[in-house]
Amino acid sequence: GAVVSQHPSWVICKSGTSVKIECRSLDFQATTMFWYRQFPKQSLMLMATSNEGSKATYEQGVEKDKFLINHASLTLSTLTVTSAHPEDSSFYICSASNLQGESSYEQYFGPGTRLTVT
């Protein structure tokens, strides 16, 4: 149980274009989803937290107009990188939580999406 998928697993796009990454909870309802980015050989940095039906809460220093997050349903959140630039190239990982019982303190992670902007 508690499986999270991401699509695509990798994507290459040209500078100036937009890219959408999907994060789905496959077997549970995710009231909260999180988006992280990870640069090579570095740790995960939280970008934003989204609750179903609400606006996302962005971490300090993360441009909300550049990284658009939508959490329209209890099983799907999307991250859109708008006007991507090479410095946006990174590994993006989502996680989900269902906020029920003891498991509410645990996040279930997706496999990640490798974004390369050329």
Add this chain to the structure above:
Amino acid sequence: AQSVTQPDIHITVSEGASLELRCNYSYGATPYLFWYVQSPGQGLQLLLKYFSGDTLVQGIKGFEAEFKRSQSSFNLRKPSVHWSDAAEYFCAVGLYNNNDMRFGAGTRLTVKP
């Protein structure tokens, strides 16, 4: 300030040897504690977690971790390392609201034959 520290950036051990990866945290209250493993280009796999109760936690793949409140530590151990354990290991802490999960910088484990 709240922080998670993994003092060792890179550790090399011989196959069959024991392993201990260190993790220290700085939070106002006892957090929830996790250890994750990440293979290159992959997502995170949960090894074990501590919420409350017995301070010695057993996880998957033969790993265990011990929560020591007095030392604000949650070190990961394995008695005998296998070559397949080579990966990046992350300690993470979260507070009750689950919106403040923070990761350590990670420790890269290399296993020598």
